[in-house]
Amino acid sequence: MTRGAATLPMFQEQCLAGHGDPTLGLTPPSPRQILKIASNLKYLVDKVIPTVYDVEEVTCPHSRIINQDVIKLVREACGGNPKDKKSLQKYRSVLLFALLKVSSWYMELAAQELYSAPLYELRSVAAQHLCKVVIEHEEKVDLQFLFMQMLLRRYVINENDEDSEPASVLELAADMHATVVIGSSGFQRCLKWLWRGWIIQSRDDATIFVKDESIASISLKDHFDPERIKTPMYQNILQIIFSFLFLFLYTMVVNDKDSARVQSLDSxxxxxxxxTLGYVIDEAFKLYYVGTAYFSFWNAFNDTLYTIIGMSMILRFISLGPIKTEKPAEYWDMISYRILSCAAPFVWSRLLLFLESVQFVGLMLIIIKHMMAESLVFFVLLFLMMFGFLQGFIGLDSSDGNSDITKDILTNLVITVLGDGSFETFQDFAPPYAAILYYGYRFIVTVILLNILIALYANAYQRVVDNSGDEYMALMCQKTLRFIRAPDEEVYVPPLNIIEVFVHPILSSMSAKSGKKWNRIIMSILYSPVLFVVAVKEVRIARRIQYNRMRHLQDDANESDQAWDLTDGFVETRHDIFFQNSNSGVHATRKKNEESLKKQREAESADPHFSVSKEWYGKVKKSVQPVQEGFQTGIGWESYKLYNEVQSRYEKSEQKIEELSNTLRELVESLKELKLEKQE
Structure with missing residues (x-):
């Protein structure tokens, strides 16, 4: 079992994301060089955003603030030899990483200097927006460079004379919850390739990512490979299957006890x-190798579930063990089943963790997570109030030298939060002081604190719904990273990792070649049903990939058949799925395209007056609003300031003209009235 933090290959030939000619490998900049690049970018953002603007004015597609000149300066901030493409790419490969670091610096400043927080928050958003612009540009220019050097490679920056932990842009954006960056098309495209397993851990080194060239193979044998289980999508499917099986086993165990006596363990x-043991081992390993970045709300949820089951299991073993205790074995057996029954809500709710890839379920889980975080404020206030009033009631109870109803008071204070408190407890208790205290407590809890909780929940819900698309994409980013941040040479999905624990010592005693061979055989047997389905599915995808490469398109092109593009899409031929004939789908697609174009031309030529003239297309081009020109010619703050001044003067002139028009209209009306009076 070999694990470690994921790093990226030093040579780009090892990890081609495109299918063109490989370029030479790039040596990453040093941590000090990355620090200088980040400092340059911070200086640039400080000058471009000198004061607080409206966020939309900064992040709109054709902003006059973040314009072409600024974007050009951003690229030049990385340095490098302008005449040497390799030198430029070496330093520009860290551009996204440095921009995200600058964004994180601004967020730290916003937390430290609250009086300037709006300005720093705007600059942080501007840095993330620049990331998005760079990603979308590089996606069109060099997809290979974007994926492998800018997004997936892990870099180290020197901060305060200490080198940081290596991190990629994907990891940094997910940890920062930078939804602006995560929502960019190139970022999501890279995640999609990772999710599908088109970019995977190297078969030779589990610490690097490479492109799996077998995705274009039409041989079932090439896809019937245990290495494909490293794919996050297939791991997720396996986890869903095992989760339903786990729920089925839990239901049978917790509802199968039919007598008071202690029954022995069954299969x-x-x-x-x-x-449960397999899940606990998996959680422990990932938390150890990834660190706190792996821990999240759902990890805490799962750990609570495993703790409850673990306590039940320990008591169950005590009831079966030979050790005698003060209580009989039947007592410990009963308590064990009662504790296990309390885990039922967790076991059922746990299914949502693996169904979060469905957008509706995912958004609901995000809302719940935010609500739980907002609840902390409520519970802090509640406990402070409860302890304060409790101390007052205890003082009243002990004022006569006896503590008679302390337990009843505590119970009443707790159930008051749930709306079931009673005034009867305080009717004959230290009148009128106890009644006054309880009225105050009831008012604060039911009228103030509970309404604060409702407002917090409503705010959390609205915040997620207003940004639902980006929030869902951020969720899927974190989900994908959960599978790849703690890489394993041989992926045994829990609870199959129990088999790995027993097999690993035996395979380690063999030679490396024999151990790898036997491990491959074991995994092939364990995953054989899933691998067969995977192989059939991926062979169909491979035919489309080959078709795209013949047309010099990216591998993920033609995934859907769009109605407005008669040559889009790919015709899948299922009858020859088990035969290595790469031309069947190509011929079928070409035939479909030719027939579609022929029918369209015949329909258009049926009426000679139907088709529009070529001049119409030229008129359309000329009628487009010149927003792009403003974006290209703007020169930042000065241009924007001048534009605002001109716009303000124009609006004032319009207002004065309107006032003069109204005055003239009133004068004309007055003259008409005077004229009528004279005539009379």
């Missing part, structure tokens, strides 16, 4: 405990 109970 389904043993399998259930092994499942």
């Amino acid at each position: 389904k109970e043993i399998i259930f405990y092994l499942f």
